[in-house]
Amino acid sequence: MTSAADRTVHELVVISLESWDIVWRRNQYLVTELLRGDPRLRVLFVEPAADPLHEVRRGFRPRPGKGLRRADPLEGVGPDQLWLYQPTKILPRRIDPRVDSRLAGLVRRAARKVGLGHPVLWVNDPAAATLVQETDWPSLYDVTDDWLAADRAPEIRRRLLADETLLLTACDEVTVCSPHLAATKGTERDVTLITNGVDVERYRRPQRRPQDLPQGPVALYLGTVHRDRFDLDLVRRTALATRSAGSVVVVGPVLDLTGQEYEALAAAGVRILGARPWTDVPAYLQHATVLLVPHIVDDFTDSLDPLKLYEYRAVGRPVLATPVAGFRDALDPRVTVAEPEAYPGAVLAALTATATTDVHQDDDIPTWEAQGQAMRAVIERARRLSARPR
Incomplete structure (x- = not known):
């Protein structure tokens, strides 16, 4: 048998x-x-x-x-x-x-x-x-x-x-x-x-600040830069609106951008760090002032279940998102949803607010x-x- x-x-x-x-x-x-x-x-x-x-x-x-x-x-x-x-x-x-x-x-x-x-x-x-x-x-x-x-x-x-x-x-x-x-x-x-x-315990284990993360307040996006979901113009405008208060940083692979698009982001002050090993990701998230989700809102992004939804929750940092699937209906008080027109101003307010970290509010995160x-x-x-x- x-x-x-x-x-x-x-x-x-x-x-x-x-x-x-x-x-x-x-x-x-x-x-x-x-x-x-x-x-x-x-x-x-x-x-x-x-x-x-x-x-x-x-x-x-x-x-x-x-x-x-x-x-x-x-x-x-x-x-x-x-x-x-x-x-x-x-x-x-x-x-x-x-x-x-x-x-x-x-x-x-x-x-x-x-x-x-x-x-x-x-x-x-x-x-x-x-x-x-x-x-x-x-x-x-x-x-x-x-x-x-x-x-x-x-x-x-x-x-x-x-x-x-x-x-x-x-x-x-x-x-x-x-x-x-x-x-x-x-x-x-x-x-x-x-x-x-997400591996909740690994993301909540305190990490040192990465050396390539700019000093001062940081608005950080974790994920792939791809025009199917990443709103290039919104990120550019956000960097211009917040450059006196902090840095907009992108951590992740950059796919299919033209040289002109890349240069426009850099000229606005966006710090594009590129891909970082999965083992290092929690450190970048833990030391961000606010975490960004500047995604395009359409039928394609409505189909997604962003990994950052879980990774961001695990580290307990404030989150600023466009009204995209996974975030627009979030009950987490640390998540703020803003339309593209108001997004740069909302990020500026988050960069200048008193930073808080609370990783104990939600223990129901899928692992x-x-x-x-x-x-x-x-x-x-x-x-x-x-x-x-x-």
């Missing part, structure tokens, strides 16, 4: 929208919790394919994918538990219509190389719909963004629609990170809501440990559903 332990999933392939690097997001935190909770679990984490031709068009030096390699050591994770794989996309889809099938084949080969025979497939990148089609692996679609609501060219939107329709239909399980996604993706099938979270347990249950359910006759 097979024991419950023997029925546990010990093989997992994750198709991620982001690379496994110094900036941790939902996928890294959840996968790490899964690995720590099951020493027998082995994960192949597939990063977005390198695209040398696209890099050349953007004026960058082309580079191939990093291929298959062991992940750097992680506390509580065995040396052979986590493998990373970055394939190379040789030609664009308009030239090679079989590019997704070729990438799917590369992923299957990488899985075989690390000894994964029949893994559960966790899809975060909708482009992996072809891999769901071409394997009989149990499958889970984790929806973290409503890309159909983002501003995309018509041909890209058509491909996204086809991929997502297949994933919502064919995958054994679907998880979503926000109530908005639960409503929009759960109209014709069951979905499971697993929000983001990555709890969310990892919830994801483990969904993965197990996907395996069981896949095993049923269809």
